[in-house]
Amino acid sequence: MRVVIVDDSPSAIQALSSMLSSLTGCEVVGFHDSAVALHWCLDNAVDLVLVDYNMPAPNGLQFIQRLRAHRQRVDTLVVMVTACDQREIRHQALRLGATDFLSKPVDEAEFLARIRNLLKLHQSHLALSDRAQWLSQEVQKATSTLLEREREAILILSRAAEFRDPxxxxxxxxxxxxxxxxxxxxxxxxxxxxxxxxxxxxxxxxxxxxxxxxxxxxxxxxxxxxxxxxxxxxxxxxxxxxxxxxxxxxxxxxxxxxxxxxxxxxxxxxxxxxxxxxxxxxxxxxxxxxxxxxxxxxxxxxxxxxxxxxxxxxxxxxxxxxxxxxxxxxxxxxxxxxxxxxxxxxxxxxxxxxxxxxxxxxxxxxxx
CATH class of the missing domain: 1.10.3210.10 (Hypothetical protein af1432)
Structure with missing residues (x-):
């Protein structure tokens, strides 16, 4: 699973990366420039984004809003991790599409538990999506087969009429x-x-x-x-x-x-x-x-x-x-x-x- 950390503090990126290193199969990519991070996230497959609030433009809220505006990123997990304790910021982040909200300083046990659970849910969601796509393809195949049978019936009956018609x-x-x-x-x-x-x-x-x-x-x-x-x-x-x-x-x-x-x-x-x-x-x-x-x-x-x-x-x-x-x-x-x-x-x-x-x-x- 690919996790992107967006924070203008290199030490914060290092700390979160260190915690995530204990999760098996987790690839971490860090950015201290939110504009560069946003562009990268829109061009690459991402499973989870950890984003700070207090950053040069775009800030955390703007980042979430622009990320969610991209139709291929509406299901990407986004967790705001910030020292800002304003309730309105938390509510606004959730309204814009944040999946969860964590406050700094981060408690490592709570952080890992939440991230692990989010990634598991995300994997289940992806599996269901793949299953739904497979089922859709199977239904399409079955429908095509039925239509071909109808066409065969048309062909046979048309031939029957043609035998008797000059x-x-x-x-x-x-x-x-x-x-x-x-x-x-x-x-x-x-x-x-x-x-x-x-x-x-x-x-x-x-x-x-x-x-x-x-x-x-x-x-x-x-x-x-x-x-x-x-x-x-x-x-x-x-x-x-x-x-x-x-x-x-x-x-x-x-x-x-x-x-x-x-x-x-x-x-x-x-x-x-x-x-x-x-x-x-x-x-x-x-x-x-x-x-x-x-x-x-x-x-x-x-x-x-x-x-x-x-x-x-x-x-x-x-x-x-x-x-x-x-x-x-x-x-x-x-x-x-x-x-x-x-x-x-x-x-x-x-x-x-x-x-x-x-x-x-x-x-x-x-x-x-």
Missing amino acids: ETAHHLVRMASYCRMIAIGCGLGQDEVDLIHTAAPMHDIGKIGIPDHILLKPGRLTPHEEELMRRHPTFGADILAGSSAPLIRMAASIARSHHERYDGSGYPDGLAGTAIPLAGRIAALADVFDALTSERPYKKAWPLEQARDYIVAERGRHFDPDCVDAFLARWPEVERTAARYRNDNEERDVPTIMLAETRTFLFGGATP
Whole structure:
């Protein structure tokens, strides 16, 4: 343990050092200049400071006040050792953060007993702090493990939907990436951005409940088939309902609301404006843009610029104006993502694509 003695009397420093020499494992550093001592204590690890009151500036009270003002020294033990017997000085020293107060001339037995007890308490405090830090790290590890399990569940369910949907494996990567861009542009915090980005691939999980003859139909759907297809948002929300995990709850919200329209003409709930969850408004724009720019059995892919013009035309009708503005502000990123995850450059092995690309990109926090 390191003990610093601050006293303008060399003989006082010598006397206290001699007493402390009987304590095992105690390193003593003495200063007769309080200004130099203060600077040294702020730059070096110190367990205990013994400081006199009557000294050239800073005096003992000023020394304690300045030492305690440093956030890394709020737990350092400080004992004022002085011949001053004014009760007000004692009280003021304690108010400023002194741990204890000893009067000169020092009784050696009392001095050693108090210092020994203070150092033992300090060691216990340090041990508890280390234990608390270790526990905090263990909790953080456990939380990370749980979050990874949630992400694995998202991955598996997303793959399940992808097996039945004619859309490409890279659709989920692009769509989730666009969601991240929009969420960042809307000013959301990093945690919220990550939640939306990770949950976005679940937007169409409800298509698991749509019959194959409708889901895989290459041509236009009949009004009856369209009505059945429009049930997939509620199917998705029902599949994901009841979880207490923030990630699954976010996925359920996106699944239900990503076909709502800003003007209220969407489905399944006909919500309008800010009544639509923000994550749903973000996903709606990302999903439609990627659908427009992707080839389907029943249509050709639109050029990026044509899809951008459509998004602008639907600003305030289909799409939240703020989401559109956030998306367009990051247009170079949009172009890079579309180019990096092109459908004609991918293999058709959906599990390989989802495990290799989606898990690394979506869940690794990378930015294209």
